[in-house]
Amino acid sequence: MPRSIISTDNAPQAIGTYSQAVKTNNTVYVSGQIPLLPHTMELVGGDMEAQIRQVFDNLQAVAMAAGGNFDDVVKLNIFLTDLGHFPLVNEIMAEYFRQPYPARAAIGVAALPKDAAVEMDAIMELPEDNDQD
Secondary structure, three states, rough: EEEEEEEEOOOOOOOOOOOOEEOOOOOOEEEEEEEEEOOOOOOOOOOOOHHHHHHHHHHHHHHOOOOOOOOHHEEEEEEOOOOHHHHHHHHHHHHHEEEEEEEEEEOOOOHHHHHOOEEEEEEEEEEOOOOOO
């Protein structure tokens, strides 16, 4: 199965042995994004809202680099160190996504890289006529 690596300077570079995203046929697997600022690789300052927004911005940048957008996301995984922030994730997600929403999971975790409070990854299905490679 042919695959291509998706990379953009508009999202944080990988901090380990992974790619920002991998595309196979019309499916794009977007690696987990934490609230790093792409150009400094530092965690965004501010409160939980700022962290959640930065994660969505990072995911969106990778989606666009793959030739898609949030309308193409079919599955979203959300990892939170405090599930008490889940209502805030829902509120902010409604600003970035529109119905029909993707399938989703929210998972409470003990810790995330760089002491982030939130991480998200996604699976996208691009339209058949998308020839971005």
